[in-house]
Amino acid sequence: MKKTEPIWVLGAMSGTSLDGVDAAMLLTDGETIYGFGKTGYRPYSDAERQVLRTALGKWVDVQEATELVETAHAELLSEFPEAQLVGFHGQTLAHDPRGRGTFQAGDGGILAEVLDRPVIWDFRSNDVEMGGQGAPLAPFFHFACARWIGAKEPLAFLNLGGVGNMTWIDPSKSRPEQEGALLAFDTGPANAPINDLMQARRGVSHDEGGALAAEGVIDEKTIGDFLHAAYFSRCPPKSLDRNDFPKLSLAVEGLADADAAATLTAAAAASVAVGMQFCPEVPVQVLVTGGGRRNPVLMHMLAERLPCPVVPVEDVGLDGDMLEAQAFAHLAVRVLRGLPTSSPSTTGVAAAVGGGRISRPGQVLETLPS
Numbered sequence: 001m002k003k004t005e006p007i008w009v010l011g012a013m014s015g016t017s018l019d020g021v022d023a024a025m026l027l028t029d030g031e032t033i034y035g036f037g038k039t040g041y042r043p044y045s046d047a048e049r050q051v052l053r054t055a056l057g058k059w060v061d062v063q064e065a066t067e068l069v070e071t072a073h074a075e076l077l078s079e080f081p082e083a084q085l086v087g088f089h090g091q092t093l094a095h096d097p098r099g100r101g102t103f104q105a106g107d108g109g110i111l112a113e114v115l116d117r118p119v120i121w122d123f124r125s126n127d128v129e130m131g132g133q134g135a136p137l138a139p140f141f142h143f144a145c146a147r148w149i150g151a152k153e154p155l156a157f158l159n160l161g162g163v164g165n166m167t168w169i170d171p172s173k174s175r176p177e178q179e180g181a182l183l184a185f186d187t188g189p190a191n192a193p194i195n196d197l198m199q200a201r202r203g204v205s206h207d208e209g210g211a212l213a214a215e216g217v218i219d220e221k222t223i224g225d226f227l228h229a230a231y232f233s234r235c236p237p238k239s240l241d242r243n244d245f246p247k248l249s250l251a252v253e254g255l256a257d258a259d260a261a262a263t264l265t266a267a268a269a270a271s272v273a274v275g276m277q278f279c280p281e282v283p284v285q286v287l288v289t290g291g292g293r294r295n296p297v298l299m300h301m302l303a304e305r306l307p308c309p310v311v312p313v314e315d316v317g318l319d320g321d322m323l324e325a326q327a328f329a330h331l332a333v334r335v336l337r338g339l340p341t342s343s344p345s346t347t348g349v350a351a352a353v354g355g356g357r358i359s360r361p362g363q364v365l366e367t368l369p370s
Contacts, residue, residue: 159290
């Protein structure tokens with residue numbers, strides 16, 4: 001294949017919500033989206049989810065979780081024999097960019113052998129080593145999506161997974177790494193505290209349709225205390241680990257189930273509203289992706305708090321379940337072409353930088369230059 005021609009690439013994502021593995025085909029040259037293809041999903045069982053939850057925050061002694069991640073991905077990704085290239089994110093277990101770095105479980109070299117095709121992986125480490133936060137990494141793909149939908153004015157993508165993150169985009173810029181094209185940052189905890197509450201109190205993975213939160217009353221004192229955390233006054237770019245706000249979950253321990261769910265849902269919305277103040281200008285709309293867009297209570301709270309329309313990405317023809325998997329397909333091609341995958345305005349790295357490693361079947365692992 002020529003480096004500049006569009007190729008069908010398969011991207012995979014297993015997020016901090018711990019729900020399962022998403023996979024999606026994308027036709028791209030790493031700059032322009034030419035088409036969207038087949039998608040797939042491999043859910044984690046309750047037992048598998050517990051293995052991953054036990055490994056969260058650990059840097060060592062996570063062999064069981066790592067093997068689970070590799071096996072689950074191999075099972076799903078083998079269903080896409082048409083893919084010419086694979087972008088494999090792995091499962092984030094720990095993220096401490098100003099300390100120990102970032103850790104995604106899963107070896108792309110193993111997947112390259114199993115799938116018998118090139119696998120690009122370890123997208124975050126190079127950015128962290130160069131002084132960046134290593135997250136969020138989807139913004140360069142969001143820029144391509146804004147171009148694909150024909151956006152003319154600044155808009156924002158809001159991903160509500162385990163952690164929330166926002167990408168503000170000026171689609172008039174020519175490249176994502178151009179100054180003023182993007183601003184990205186983690187907004188705060190999103191689904192993770194809600195999911196953990198539901199698992200602990202109800203034995204289910206999430207608050208389906210926000211039904212429990214809809215019955216509850218928000219504890220405004222908890223929200224006020226939560227928003228006083230230093231993180232919310234810090235200028236972006238900035239990123240979070242899934243478990244960076246343990247006091248929030250502790251604060252709702254004495255609340256009834258419905259009130260606790262309502263309060264955690266309100267905390268997710270409130271943190272997005274606070275983050276909006278950092279956008280260079282108010283976006284014409286916020287396009288919501290990730291599992292949080294399926295929670296009507298959360299979407300209503302966002303609509304009440306944000307100064308612009310809030311809609312699911314499906315309203316503009318995108319797939320909110322697969323956007324992150326598609327993002328790592330897009331980034332994989334950028335790595336293959338030697339293009340940057342992050343910039344000062346997305347991760348705080350000193351200059352636009354590429355990252356990732358490429359593993360080919362039967363070949364020694366290769367680290368691509370930045």
